[in-house]
Amino acid sequence: MSTAQGARARARTEVTAAIKDVARRQLAEEGAAKLSLRAVARELGMVSSALYRYFPSRDDLLTALIIDAYDSLGEAAEAAHAAVPGADPVRRWTAVCEAVRRWALARPHEYALIYGSPVPGYSAPQTTVPAAARVGLLLIGIVRDAHGAGGLTELPLPAGLRPEAERLAADLAPDLPAETAPALVAAWAQLFGLVGFEVFGQLNRMVEDREAFFRHATTRLAASVGLTASS
Numbered sequence: 001m002s003t004a005q006g007a008r009a010r011a012r013t014e015v016t017a018a019i020k021d022v023a024r025r026q027l028a029e030e031g032a033a034k035l036s037l038r039a040v041a042r043e044l045g046m047v048s049s050a051l052y053r054y055f056p057s058r059d060d061l062l063t064a065l066i067i068d069a070y071d072s073l074g075e076a077a078e079a080a081h082a083a084v085p086g087a088d089p090v091r092r093w094t095a096v097c098e099a100v101r102r103w104a105l106a107r108p109h110e111y112a113l114i115y116g117s118p119v120p121g122y123s124a125p126q127t128t129v130p131a132a133a134r135v136g137l138l139l140i141g142i143v144r145d146a147h148g149a150g151g152l153t154e155l156p157l158p159a160g161l162r163p164e165a166e167r168l169a170a171d172l173a174p175d176l177p178a179e180t181a182p183a184l185v186a187a188w189a190q191l192f193g194l195v196g197f198e199v200f201g202q203l204n205r206m207v208e209d210r211e212a213f214f215r216h217a218t219t220r221l222a223a224s225v226g227l228t229a230s231s
Contacts, residue, residue: 016054018044020068023061028109032119035062059122062113066124067131069110074134076103081138088230089146090222096138097191097218104195111199115192136188140173143184143225147176153226155179180226187221194218 022040037058041051055061080099084092104111113119114132146152157165157179168181194217197203198210207213 012054019051019054019061020065023065024110027065027113032062032113032116032122035119037061062119062122063125063128065110066114066128069107069114070128070131070134072107072110073100073103073114074131074138076100077135077138081142089142089151089227090219090229092142093139093222093225093227094215094218096135096142097221098215100135100191101195101198101214104199108199111195115196116200139188140176140184143180143227144173144176146227147180151228151230152177152180153223153228155183155226157182183225187225190221191218 019040022043023035026035026039035058037051037055038048040061041048044051055064077096077099080095081092084095087095104115143152155177161182162178165178165182168185169176169178172181172184194214198214203210203213
């Protein structure tokens with residue numbers, strides 16, 4: 001790459017980052033539904049046609065922000081998991097869950113973008129899936145390690161749920177017992193339900209010691225997927 005090409009690439013990276021920063025401020029002030037490329041361009045002192053060279057549409061900008069948010073959340077969860085090497089499965093599970101909560105409380109508007117109300121007229125493309133899956137794959141990996149070590153508790157499964165459990169297992173974790181798949185999906189939903197309740201204020205005037213409450217709840221979620229603490 002020539003010096004001129006390198007300079008243009010750096011300039012494009014800097015402008016792209018500036019556009020995203022302004023868009024995130026818009027999200028915090030107005031919400032995702034009111035995100036406007038024209039307003040972003042105006043704040044940056046750009047003409048709209050120049051901004052469209054970076055993001056051809058509002059949906060393209062939303063997609064970039066969504067991927068960034070999922071990646072940031074995934075990085076936080078992975079760092080927390082890496083900080084407890086050799087810990088028992090329950091401790092690893094709760095470390096990931098606690099990292100999700102910390103990230104969401106620190107970045108509520110980005111959390112709302114990815115786990116709040118759908119944005120009218122927007123449908124997330126498949127390109128968001130790898131970033132969105134990072135936390136889930138991390139939790140599945142913890143369960144997989146416990147299963148490989150012979151430390152996964154056998155879970156009951158109603159006969160009527162078995163076909164769905166087998167389908168889920170084939171999609172999510174074919175190397176794990178089918179009984180585990182519905183439990184993992186339920187735990188995933190409950191984790192983000194817990195976090196969402198706190199971020200969006202539903203726990204106000206109800207739960208005071210939120211940290212202790214969350215740790216207890218996520219420890220129970222670990223048990224619900226068959227994880228047990230090392231003795």
